[in-house]
Amino acid sequence: MRQVGTAMKFSSIKTMPRNVVRDTMKSIERNNLMSAASVLSVIAALIILGIFLILTINVQEVTKDVESKLELKIFLQSDFTDTQKETIEQALEKSDLIENVTFESAEEALEKFTVSLEDYAPLLSGYNSENNPMPASFVVRVTDPEDMDEVQTLAMSFEGEGVEYVRYGQEYVEALVSFNKFTNTLSIVVLVVLSMISIFIIYNTIKLTVFARRREIGIMKYVGATNAYIRAPFILEGTLLGLMGAIVAFLIIRITYYYILGLVGGNLFLPVDASLASPDAVMGQLIFFFLLYGGFIGAVGSVFAIRKFLDV
Amino acid sequence: MIEFKNVTKGYDKNKSDALKNVSLFIDKGEFVFLVGRSGAGKSTFIKLLLREIEATEGSVYINNFNVSKLSKKEIPFLRRKMGIVFQDFRLLENKSVYENVAYAMEIIGKSEKQIQKRVPLALDMVGLSHRMNHYPHELSGGEQQRVVIARAIINNPSILICDEPTGNLDPETSYEIISILEEINRRGTTVVVVTHDREIVDTMKKRVLTLEDGILKVDDATGRYGYEV
Numbered sequence: 001m002r003q004v005g006t007a008m009k010f011s012s013i014k015t016m017p018r019n020v021v022r023d024t025m026k027s028i029e030r031n032n033l034m035s036a037a038s039v040l041s042v043i044a045a046l047i048i049l050g051i052f053l054i055l056t057i058n059v060q061e062v063t064k065d066v067e068s069k070l071e072l073k074i075f076l077q078s079d080f081t082d083t084q085k086e087t088i089e090q091a092l093e094k095s096d097l098i099e100n101v102t103f104e105s106a107e108e109a110l111e112k113f114t115v116s117l118e119d120y121a122p123l124l125s126g127y128n129s130e131n132n133p134m135p136a137s138f139v140v141r142v143t144d145p146e147d148m149d150e151v152q153t154l155a156m157s158f159e160g161e162g163v164e165y166v167r168y169g170q171e172y173v174e175a176l177v178s179f180n181k182f183t184n185t186l187s188i189v190v191l192v193v194l195s196m197i198s199i200f201i202i203y204n205t206i207k208l209t210v211f212a213r214r215r216e217i218g219i220m221k222y223v224g225a226t227n228a229y230i231r232a233p234f235i236l237e238g239t240l241l242g243l244m245g246a247i248v249a250f251l252i253i254r255i256t257y258y259y260i261l262g263l264v265g266g267n268l269f270l271p272v273d274a275s276l277a278s279p280d281a282v283m284g285q286l287i288f289f290f291l292l293y294g295g296f297i298g299a300v301g302s303v304f305a306i307r308k309f310l311d312v
Numbered sequence: 313m314i315e316f317k318n319v320t321k322g323y324d325k326n327k328s329d330a331l332k333n334v335s336l337f338i339d340k341g342e343f344v345f346l347v348g349r350s351g352a353g354k355s356t357f358i359k360l361l362l363r364e365i366e367a368t369e370g371s372v373y374i375n376n377f378n379v380s381k382l383s384k385k386e387i388p389f390l391r392r393k394m395g396i397v398f399q400d401f402r403l404l405e406n407k408s409v410y411e412n413v414a415y416a417m418e419i420i421g422k423s424e425k426q427i428q429k430r431v432p433l434a435l436d437m438v439g440l441s442h443r444m445n446h447y448p449h450e451l452s453g454g455e456q457q458r459v460v461i462a463r464a465i466i467n468n469p470s471i472l473i474c475d476e477p478t479g480n481l482d483p484e485t486s487y488e489i490i491s492i493l494e495e496i497n498r499r500g501t502t503v504v505v506v507t508h509d510r511e512i513v514d515t516m517k518k519r520v521l522t523l524e525d526g527i528l529k530v531d532d533a534t535g536r537y538g539y540e541v
Contacts, residue, residue: 219402222362223463224392225419226385 023233027209028240034205035241041201042245042297043252045194046290050253052187053289054282061277063180067145072168074138074155078106084162088155092138095154097147102139109134135164146177195297198242202301206238210306217309227310235302242298246290254283314338314361314471314502319370321356329368330356332526338504340470343497345513346506347537348523354506357523358475361394361504363387375470392420395464395501399476401456403448403463409435410444413463420467434462438492454485461492471502478509486512510537 028035074092076085085103092101104112110132114124127133142151148168155166210217220230261279316336322329331353338344348354359365360372363379372379375393382390403412410431417427435441438458448456457477464472474493478486490505490512497503507513513520517535521528 215402216404219404220419221388222391222396222402223416223419224388224390224467226388229419 024236027237031209034208038202038205038241039245042198042242042294043249045198046246046249047252049191049194050249050286052190053286056183056187057282057285058276059180059183063176066176070145072140072148072151074140074166075135075164076137076162077164078135080162088158088162092140097142097151099141099143104137104139106132106134106136198297199301202238202241202298203305206234206302206305209237210234210309214309231306234306235299238298238302239295242294243291246294250287250290313340313375315373317371319367319372322368330526334528336521336528338502340502341500343503343518345518345520346504347513347520352523353526354523358473358506361473363390392467393470395469395472397460397464397474397477399479401460403456403459405448408445408447409440409459412459413466416463416466430466434466438462453481454488457489465496472496474505476507477505513537
């Protein structure tokens with residue numbers, strides 16, 4: 001019996017699409033009102049999700065951009081010795097929090113400063129290597145900006161033994177990192193809540209379909225249809241509703257996003273020099289996520305809806 | 313081939329069992345009536361055959377397979393070996409006669425070519441060729457029951473189970489239906505008819521199994537209705 005069964009299973013999968021597609025289309029048509037409600041709910045959920053997603057992607061991009069420009073400066077005492085310098089350098093290089101360390105001597109610092117103040121060169125012309133007011137320093141890039149604090153502590157442990165003071169944009173980094181965390185968490189919360197709502201609405205729509213066809217399901221079971229065969233059109237229906245919602249929501253967001261970008265003209269009103277993520281890349285991520293998400297919640301809603309009716 | 317070995321089925325611990333230690337054997341190609349009052353255990357008997365429910369004790373065999381040991385996934389393939397005819401027909405109202413029968417073949421994945429070849433043959437056998445494109449509501453009760461029979465035999469089952477097939481029909485139509493079942497039986501299919509219809513049972517002179525309060529009371533090979541009304 002098992003062997004016969006397997007052979008039949010294969011042939012039934014082969015001819016399934018014809019019947020399944022036909023039945024699904026009929027069903028969406030028959031339940032047009034509830035189907036429309038499901039699509040609308042997916043659209044609403046995805047638009048809200050999309051706004052959060054765009055926000056998150058952009059905040060991440062800005063954070064990454066700013067982070068890559070962040071460095072920590074360890075200024076040395078004017079009378080540091082070579083031994084002190086080497087001890088500090090070794091300690092920094094040993095730490096795995098640090099990506100790279102460069103030493104900037106007092107002469108190099110003065111030179112840099114002079115170059116940056118080119119227009120006012122006469123002001124600095126009185127200084128030379130004898131009376132150089134600039135301190136020597138280590139310029140440190142950390143692997144993760146969240147570790148800035150720890151690196152500072154490490155550097156400050158050499159205070160008085162070569163290190164004068166340490167400086168980095170502490171408050172700014174902290175604010176940015178915590179804002180980034182906040183938007184990430186918020187997006188996840190919104191994602192979970194809206195997913196549950198959408199799944200619930202699709203679940204109810206498909207349940208109506210299943211209920212309308214419960215006689216048919218019963219007959220199918222008696223004639224020997226497999227559960228997979230019975231389930232297929234309902235899952236297809238739910239998935240299609242989800243995908244329709246995803247496509248409409250994407251178009252609405254795409255049009256609106258480009259319109260707003262055009263109004264703002266790339267001006268971010270941010271206190272730093274950082275750029276937004278490329279709109280095309282954002283949209284690429286968005287449509288990929290939307291299709292995946294729409295299809296997924298449609299399928300999940302349907303699976304829940306039909307489970308109860310399969311036990312005959 | 314159907315065999316019950318000491319089958320007991322209880323639904324509720326506080327109530328008496330629906331079937332009590334029933335053992336019976338129906339050979340391949342037999343025509344058997346199963347009779348009994350309401351609540352005697354006839355529905356339970358059919359549900360056990362279809363593996364809609366499982367026996368509390370004992371085992372049910374169909375074509376030498378222990379039905380109780382089938383996994384959930386194998387149940388559909390068990391049901392493909394059986395054709396089922398219901399008292400209330402259970403046709404799909406939005407499908408034509410042809411589509412209702414074809415549907416049973418679509419479900420198990422037969423090709424369009426096979427379907428187009430076999431459905432007219434089955435409808436011819438039950439005498440409904442001329443009604444092929446009609447819808448169930450346009451048919452009489454007897455005609456609807458013939459569609460159901462055509463649907464039940466379309467996949468060549470080895471066993472045909474009929475649950476009160478004449479319950480909603482007048483006597484004349486009932487005899488027509490029973491003679492179709494007899495013809496199907498003559499072609500080699502085992503037929504089990506669950507019925508209340510005393511007259512038909514007495515006329516047909518087939519083997520009669522009588523259930524009473526869950527017990528197999530009479531197994532009469534010569535064909536008399538086993539209990540007095």
